[in-house]
Amino acid sequence: MASLSKGIKGWGFTVMIMAVFIAGCSSNSGAAEEQAQSQVTESTTASSGNSSETNQEAETRVVQDEFGDVTIPAYPQRIAGIYVEDYLKALDITPVVQWYNPMWGVQEYLDLDVPQFDTTGSIEALLEYDPDLIIVDGGADMEKYEMYSKVAPTYRLPEDILQDSNQILTTIAEVVGKPDKGKEVVAAYEGKIANAKAKLQEAVGSESVAVVRLNISDNTLALFGIKNRFTGFIYSELGLTPHPLVSEMEEYQEILSEEAIPELDADHIIVFPSNGEWSSPENKEAMKLLDSKLWKSLPAVKNNQVYMMERSYWQSGAITANSMKIDDLLEKMTP
Structure with missing residues (x-):
């Protein structure tokens, strides 16, 4: 009996030790999981908190x-x-x-x-x-x-x-x-339009204006209409008066036949080449058109009111280009 009692006591002690060991492992495992979860959370927080550019x-x-x-x-x-x-x-x-x-x-x-x-x-x-x-x-x-x-x-x-x-x-x-920057740019542009419109009205009044492009590839003149996306704003926003040929156009642009050139009797004519610069050697042949008797017979030519513009921004209807066109018009058409 004594031996049996000792065996039972020994077994009980062993069970107790095992229970303590298991409890300890369970406790350590929970702590490890909690620590790992904490690290993930901290890592995510650090990533979102310290990398705003990445998040953006x-x-x-x-x-x-x-x-x-x-x-x-x-x-x-x-x-x-x-x-x-x-x-x-x-x-x-x-x-x-x-x-x-x-x-x-x-x-x-x-x-x-x-x-x-x-x-x-x-x-x-x-x-x-x-x-x-x-x-x-x-x-x-x-x-x-x-x-x-x-x-x-x-x-x-x-x-x-x-x-x-x-x-x-x-x-x-x-x-x-960048909506705020957009509003700022538009406000400045509208202010420039208003100022230029007043100055042009005072200098030019209701005198007629036409815009033509010298097409280098085929030596022709293209007349730009009031709906043209490159130059229509000079009529709709700046208040310049389009020549009748311009105001009657439905298309953005039309090629002027040689016979139609004398009909372009606008008071002011704006002209620019389709490619390159006025001084470009490859444009010399097309420029002969502006040296013809028909062209020289136009009122704007005789009155020195033909304005040779730079094609790069005159062939764009964007806001920076339009602002540069305004500068050109003020320089050429106002005192």
């Missing part, structure tokens, strides 16, 4: 463009603005590329020091520049839009705002997350 890059929002809803970065950092670099620069944003066309070159007036993207080549070439947002204008139809969208989230400007540089600027400012 990860955030997205849904906006509506011409073709529907599109998910874009809330804070885009690398923007490609095809044909809308002018607006990005006005918003103090440097795009990752600048559009380039072998026939037209680039918009030199923007003075951008970025790689060129050939719009006549493969859209996939944009992959090299790793944009996180692409903005395109009316030059992108659905097919091109879908191709751009394969490179990066793409926003296509709504068709109904493409005639209004203020609306384009405001829309792009919203898309890139």
